[in-house]
Structure formats: structure tokens, C-alpha cells
Amino acid sequence: MTDQRSQAEIVRQSLKRRYRKERRFRFYGIAAIGVALLSLVILFTDIIGKGYTGFIKTTITLDVVLDGEVMYLQDAADPEQLDMADFQAPIIRALQQYFPEAQDRRDVRELSRLAGSYASNQVRDLLKAQPELLGTTQTLEFLAHDSVSVYVKHADNPSYSIRLSEQQQRWVDQLVADGVIDTAFNDVLFSRGDSREPSNAGILGAIVGSLLTMVVTLVIAFPVGVAAAIYLEEFAPQNRITDFIEVNINNLAAVPSIIFGLLGLAVFIGLFGMPRSVPVVGGLVLALMTLPTIIISSRAAIKSVPPSIREAAEGIGASKMQVVLHHVLPLAMPGMLTGSIIGMAQALGETAPLLLIGMVAFIVEVPDGFFSSATVLPVQIYLWAGSAEQGFVELASAGIMVLLTFLISMNALAIWLRKRLERRW
Template sequence: MNNRNASSLSATDRSRTVHVVQTGLRKRYRAEKRFQRLGMAAVICALAFLAFLFVDIFSKGYKAFQRTVFLLDVYVDPDVVHVGNLDRADYQSLVKRSLGNLFPDVKGRQEKRELFRLVSGGAGEVVRSKVLEDTSVIGQTIAVWVPADDDVDMAIKGGVDRRLAPSEGRLSERALQWLDALATRGRLAKHWNTAFFTSGDSREPELAGILGATVGSFYTLLVTLALSFPLGVAAAVYLEEFAPKNRWTDIIEVNINNLAAVPSIVFGLLGLAVFLSFFGLPRSSPLVGGLVLTLMTLPTIIIAGRASLQAVPPSIRDAALSVGASPMQAVFHHVLPLALPGMLTGTIIGMARALGETAPLLMVGMVAFIVDIPRGFTDPATVLPVQVYLWADSAERAFVEKTSAAIMVLLAFLIAMNATAVYLRNRFERRW
């Protein structure tokens, strides 16, 4: 009797225990599913914001890759342009004269001034380049596509509501009629904006380009790469393979990790105090910008380099030492080649971060308005992120699309650099 009661109690306890376990499992499974849904929602939300950002930038910037131009029959007057004054001739007057010939009814001074404002102030440079290419056109009439003013460009591209343009004071109703007449005659079109990629900065939006900033970024990153990569790799190899493990190396390691989290503008202040004030290096130059970015990227490269060295199995070192190699030979002939892909990946990521930095370069004067294309490491220059900052701060509405287009170019460079880092990691990285 007692045995039957004990067995029935034990069966009841077992069923109760199974019920409790199953209830707990169901709760854990529900909690896991909730966590998975929250994680998926977070990913979808992040991708949605990223897509919104890209769509917004693209919708504003793609128009900058085209510009409005006029086809004018320009008579290269020998009285204005001759061999003795090819560089100093008033080519803009030739452009205005040819535009006036298209509208002979425009007689008043105010009307002519309004008509001439349709063409860009840099239209004369197009005629000048034609004359410098072939001086035989002097005394002849040549057909030239010249850029339109930024207000005209925005009106043609749809950036300004033409119905509101007269009330806003940008373009009068008469100017819009002139544009319609030029379009009807086939003298108004939208061409690929090569000047955006081949020109430097300008106060006129229709003439502004990114070549100066691109060249400045190239020189700056070249200085950064030439200094940060060898110094970072050498520091990583020494700290990981040769440095004694004591209090001083621990302090160095802690400070390297701390420097990786220091705000970038602090490095700009350091560059301002050391490179400009103390050493007297040229202000606004890629040399100084590269030195500042070198200080900023060194901690990242050192940390990535040490992690790559730690990933190499100790058996590689032991095998090299066992066959008679010295510690230096074991490191440089066996360990370092295996860790180099990871070091290159960390370097490219650090360079991508340097490419997108603005704050430290503002402190060393690379925010200046630079028209000329830099031809060396000590010439005044700016970089693409700073160019975006300058255009975004401009009052001209036409610079909005220029800003977005420059951001698109900058993002393309950053994506290319990160894709290169991923390729190198997947192509050369060995898993142990």
C-alpha cells in the first residue's frame, strides 16, 4: 500500500516537474522570438534610415552632374582680341554681344543688363580657351556652348518653380520668355557637367568644382599613408613581439587605446600648436593636414596591427625558432607576412576615417577658400569634407545640389575603400 502511494506521488511529482519545465521552455522560446523580432526590427529601421539618407542625397545631388548651357555664335573681334592680349582680352564682352544679337529688340540699358545676366560670369573663359587652343579663329565667328547663370540653371532643372520665380525676384517674366525663345531655337540644352570634376572652387555655383578638393584629399591622404602605415606597423610589431612586459609597456598600451577614442578636434588643436605655431609649417597645406591625420590614425593602425599579430598561432613562431631562426627572423619572415592582410585592412579603415574627417583640418586652416588646384604638398589646399562644409554654409541655393553631389562622390570613395578592406580580408586572411 505504501509502495503504491509512493509511486503515485512520484508520478505526480514527475508530471508536475515536466509541466514546470515545459512552461519555462515555452517562456524562453517566446522571449527568444521576441528578441529576434526586436533585432530584426532594429536592422530594418537602420536600413530604412540609411536608404532614406541615400535617397535624399541622390535626389538633391544628381542634378549637379548636368548644367544648363547656351549655344552662341561668338564673333572673335580682332579689335578686342589680338595676339598681344590673348590673356587680358575682354572675352565676356564678346559673349554679351553675341547674346544681344539673338534679341535685337532688347534696347534699354536695364533690359540689356537683365539679358546679360542669363549667362554665367565665366562664359568668357570658355571663349578664351577656344582662342588659346587655336588663334586662327580670331576674326571669325565660332559656335560655343557657354554656361548659364545659376538661377537659370535651377529654373531649367526644376529646382525653382518658374511660376514663383518672378515673385521671388530671381528671374523676371521677361527673362523666362527669353529662355523659352532660346529653347525653341535649339540654343538651350543641358550637358554633362564636366566642370564639376575638372574645376576648383568658385563663388559662382555654376562654375564650382571638386577637382581642387579631390587633389587636396589625395595629397593629404598620401602624406597620412606614408607616415602612419610604417610607424603603426613598427609600433605594433615592437609592442607585441619584442617589448618587455612591464609597467611602462602597460602604460603605453593603455594610452594607445585611449588615444583611439580621443575626439578628432583635439588632434587638430595639437597640430595647430605644434606643426603651425612651433615648427612654422605652411598653413592650409596637405603636409600639415597629413601630419594631423597621421596622429589621429596611428592608434587605430597600431591596435589593428597588434590584433593581427595575436591572431597568428604561436606554433608558427615556435617552428621558426626550432629550425634555428632568430626572433627577428621568425617575426619578419613568418609572423608578419601572415599578419599583414589584417594590418592592411586596419590601415584602409583608418584611411577611410581620415578621408571623412573635417574638424582637425579646420583647425589647421584647410577651411580657406582655395580656387587654384594644389600642385604640391605645401600649396594651400582643402579636402572634400571641408568643401562640403563650405558649400553647405553658402547662401546660394544652387550650392545645395553641389553639396549633395560632393557628398555622393565622397561616399563613393568611402565605399570603395571599405570594399577594398573587405576584399583584402577575405582574399588573404587565413583562419587557424
Template sequence: MTNSTSQAEIVRQSLKRRYRKERRFRAYGITAIALAITALVVLFSDIISKGHTGFLKTTVTLEVTFDPEIMYLEDATDPAQIRNADYLAPLMAALKREFPEVSGRSGERALKGLLNSYSSSEVKDLVVANPAVMGTTQTLTFVASDDVDVFVKHRDDSSYSLKLTEEQQAWTLALMERGVIDTSFNDVFFTHGDSRDPGHAGVLGAIVGSLLTMAVTLLLSFPIGVAAAIYLEEFAPQNRLTDFIEVNINNLAAVPSIIFGLLGLAIFINLFGMPRSVPVVGGLVLMLMTLPTIIISSRAAIKSVPPSIREAAEGIGASKMQVVLHHVLPLAMPGMLTGSIIGMAQALGETAPLLLIGMVAFIVDVPDGFFSSATVLPVQIFLWAGSPELGFIERASAAIMVLLTFLISMNALAIWLRKRLERRW
């Protein structure tokens, strides 16, 4: 009796220890998940807090009088006068009407600091496009200077260093009260390419460059990856050569992306002489990087098709090629598409391989073809994040939000396709 009691006690103590271990293990798992979610929330909060103002622009609206006398432009159709005219003068005259007490060169220089350096160019473009504007008064809206933009958006944030003088800050606040300086949706951010001035910098060029690069990557990597997966899974003999190929495909999926950039630099640019900083070369490099992912996911999708499908097709006289193309491939396609979309999302966020092939160049114009100079969103973010101007740091965070929107959308599409098209056997 004593023996059986002690044995039962030993079993109970053992069960208690096992349950305690299970509870600790469950607590470790919950803690790890909580830490991961916390880190994710902190990351997104930091990005959104810094980047949401990038979707706003600060503008200055002025009543501009196109006075030929102060602009030294008597004939707006004369190329020589157009070239030598003073397009800043009407803007300064409009600002002086707001602050008549300002005088002297130092005062005018401080007042000029409220305007964006591109404002005079916009006045010139308006005169060139419509010479009849001379002698009239127009209500024009310009992007404010970067210093004014930072002051308007972050004047209550001590972490931002304000470069405006106290006098300029007072002028800015007065113009804000009069409605001359205002904030609105930053359409420039989505309609312009890169610029030396933060107020005129946008992501359109980078978005178009990313789309062109991804198009090349998808058009090459998907058919090649699917064809390779079909051959290795359905037709290739099981020998040392195919084993060697499979091992290397798995290894290539773990190779750092910068290695593919070095490979692209050596082959496509140095050996074949292809131009730098074009979507075609970028797409070829990213194609090399995504091929292992697509091949591995496609092979997994092919393996998931039950053998009974193949046996039934062969039983009614279908050839091996007909079995693969008419039965196996349609059933495996959802898994192939899901893997390809995830691989493309990974390629969209890559920076290192594209830096090595010259896609880090300063590109102002929006690319209009696969052989036009271009950059991509991750590289544009890299360039802006390294800039000392606060306006570019703000736009880098806003561009990160745009990139994350694309990545989340692509992953959501992959999940939707998997749920929508998958079949349970």
C-alpha cells in the first residue's frame, strides 16, 4: 500500500513539473509574440509620426502683379528679354505689400527666405506659356520654403531645429493668420520626381521606376521559375546532377542580396555593356534573386497535387506532357502565384543589389521606358534618409509609408489568392 502511494505521489509530482514547464513555455511564447508586436507598433508609430506631415505641403498665396517695369520685360515674346527678366521682383513686391515696414537689403533678404527657390521659375514658366499675363494681377500659389514648411508643421516640437529667425517666424505667423500661408494635401509628392528642394521632391519617378523594374522581373522570373520547377519535379531523373542542382537552388535562396548585385554588375554591365541605372538591368538582377524563391514555392505547389490526379490522367491515355500541362499545372498554379507574389514583394523592397548597378543616381525626370534612367522606391528612401535637410527626412518617412502600402497590398493579395484558389484534398 505504501509502495503504490509513493508511486502515485511520484507520478503526481512528475505531472506537476510537466505542467509547470508547459505553462512556462506558453508564457515564453506569449512574451515573444508580445515583444514582436510591441516592436512592430513602435516602428510603425515612429514612421507614421515622422512621415504623416510629408503628405502635407505648406503654400504661400500672393496677389502677384506682373509689372513690366520692375520685371524689365517690355516684350514677353522676345527671347532675349525673357532670358534676362527679373521674375523674383513681382513676388517680392507682393510680399512687401503684406509687410510695408520692411526695408533695406537685410530685410528683403529675410523676406525672400519665406519663398521657395523655385517660385521665380514658376513665374517665368507662366509668362512663357501665356505672355498676355503681363500687366495683370494674378492670385498665385507657391510652395513655401523648406524652413517655413518645417516651422509651420513642427513649431511646437522641440526635437526639430527651426532655422527661421524670430522676425521671420513672426512674419510667418502673421501670414498664417491672414490665410496667406496655409497647409494642404501634398499633391507634389505624388506628381513629381526627385528634386534638390524638399518642397518639390516627389516619389512619382521612383514609383514608375519600381513598376518598370518589377515588370521586367516578373516577365522573366515567373515563366523561367515555373518551367524549372516543372522540369525538376516531373521530368528530371533522380541522380547526382539533379541533387546538386536542388541543393544549390536552396542555397541561392539564402544568399545575401548584395551578391546578386555584384553578379549583375559583373555580367550585365561589365561583360555585356548594358547601361547603368535602367529598369531592364535592375529587373534582370532582381530576377536572379527571386528565381530560387519562385522555383522552391512552385515545386512545393506541384508536390501538393495528389498522385491520384496523375494516375487518373495517365489511365485514360494522357501523355506525360498532357498530364503536367492539363492537370498538374492548373491545380498547382495558386501555390505558384502565391510564391511568386511573395518573391516579388521581397524584390520590391531590395536596395543593396540596385545600388551596385547604379540605380542610386539622382533622377529628376520620370522614366518613360525600360531603358530610361530610373531609381526605385527603396533607393529613393535611402537617398532622402541620408540628406541633412529635415524636409527630406520627413519625405523619406512618407515614402516608407508608400512602400509599406505596396508591400502589405502584395502580401494581402497573396493571402487572398491562396484562400480563394486553394483546394483541399
């Protein structure tokens, strides 16, 4: 009887230890999830906190007198006179209507720095397009200088250094109170290419460059990857050669992306002489990087098709090619699409291989073709993050938010396609 009680006690103690271990394991799992979620919240809070102001632009609205004498311009239709005219002068005169005391050279210089450096170009383009406006008064909206924009949006934030003089700050405060300086949605961010001045910089060029690069990547990687997966899974004999190929495909999936950039630099640019910084070369490099992921996911999708499907098709006389094309491929396509979209999302966020093939260039114009000079979103963010101007800090965070939106959308599309198209047997 004593032995039975001691055995029961041993069992109870053992169960208690097991239950304690199980509770500890659950706690560790919950703690790990909590740490991951906390890190994600901190990351998104930091990005959104720095980047939401990137979607806001600061503007100055002025009644500008297009006086030919002030601009040294008699005929706005004459290209030579347009090249020699002073288009900054009417903007300064418009600002002096609010600050008539600003007359000496130093005050005029500081006053001229309130408007962005492209304001004079805006007046020039207006007169070039409509020469008849010379001598009239026009209400024009200019982008404020980057220092003014930082002051308006971050005056109370000590982490941002204000580069305006005390006099300029008083002027800006008065213009804000008068409604001359205002903030609005930053449509410039989505309508222009890169610029040396943050207030004029946009990501449209990078978005178009990314889309063109992804088109090249998809057109090359998806059919080649699916064809390779079908051959290896359905037609290739099981021998040392196919085993060697499979091992190398799995190894390529783990190769650092910068290696593919070196390969593209050596082969596409060095050997074939293709131009740098064009979507075609970027798409070829990313296609090589994405191929292993697409092949592996496509093979897994083909393996998930039950053997009974193949046996039933062969039983009614279908050839091997008909079995694959008419039965196996349609059933495996949802998994193939999911893996391909995830691979494309990974390629969209890559920077290292594209830096090596020259897609780090300063691109102002929006690319209009696959052989036009272009950059991509991750590289544009990289360039902005390394710039000294504070305005580029918020633009880099805003670009990260745009990139994350694309990545999350692509992953959501992959999940939706998998749920929508998957078959259950």
C-alpha cells in the first residue's frame, strides 16, 4: 500500500513538473509574440510619426504683379529676353507688400528665401506659356522654401533644427496668421520626380520605375519558373543531374541578394554592354533573384495535387502533357500565383542588387519606357535617408509608408487568391 502511494505521489509530482513546463512554454510563446508586436508598433509609430508630414506641403499664395520693368522684360514672347529676365523680382515685390520695411539688401535677401527656389521658374513658365499676361496681376501659389516648411510643420519639435533667422520666423508667423502661408495635401509627392530641394521632390519617378522593373521581372521569372517546376516535378528523371539541379535551386534561394547584383553587373552590363540604371537590367537581375522562390513554391503547389487526379486522367487515355496542362496545372495555379506574388513583393523591396547596376542615380524625369533612366522606391528611400536636409527625413519616412502599402497590398492579394482559388479534395 505504501509503495502504491509513493508511486502515485511520484506520478503527481511528475505531472506538476510537466504542467509547470507547459505553462512556462506558453508564457515564453506569449512573451515572444508580445515583443514582436511591441517592436512592430514602435516601428510603425516611428515611421508614421516622422512620415505623415511628408504628405503635407507648405505653400505661399501671393498676388504677383508681372511688371516688365521690374523683370527687365519687354516682350515675353522673345526667348532671349526670357533667358535674361529676373523672375525673382516680382515675387520679392509681392512679399514686400506685407513687409514694406524690408528694403535693404540683407532684408531683401532673407525675404527672397521664404519662397522655394523653383518659384521664379514657375513665373517664367507661366509667361512663356501665356505671354499676354505680362503687365497683369496674377494670384499664384508657390511652394515654400524647405526651411519655411520645416518651421511651419515642426516649430514645436526640438528634434528639428530651425534654420530661419528670428526676423524670418516673425515674417513667417505673420504670413501664417494672414493666411498667405498654408498647408495642404502634398500632391507634389505623387506627381514629380526627385529634386535637390525637398519641397519639390516626389516619388512618381520611383513608382513608375518600380512598376516597369516589376513588369520585366514578372514576364521573365513567372513563365520560366513555372516551366522549370513542371519539368522537374512531372517530366525529369530521378538521377544525379536532377538532384544536383534541385540542390542548387534550394541554395540559390538562400544566396544574398547583392550576389545577384554582382552577377547582373558582370553579365548584363559588363559582358552584354546593356545601359546602367534602366528597368530592363533591374528586372533581369530581380528575375534571377526571384526564380528560385517561384520554382520552389510552384513545385510545392504541384506536389499538393492528389495523385488520383493524374491517375484518373491517365485512365481515360490522356497523355502526360494533357494531364499536366489540363488537370495538374489549373489545380496548382493558386499556389503558384501565391508564391510568385510573394516573390515579387520580396523583389520590390530589394535595394542592394539595384545599387550595383547603377539604379542609384539622381533621376528627375519620370521614366517613359523600359530603357529610360530610372530608379525604384527602395533606392529612392535610401537616397533620401542619406541626405543632409531635414525635409528629406520626412520624405524618406513617407516613401517607406508608400512602399509598405504596396508590399502589404501584394501580400493581401496573395492571401486572397489562395483563399479564392484553392480547391479542397
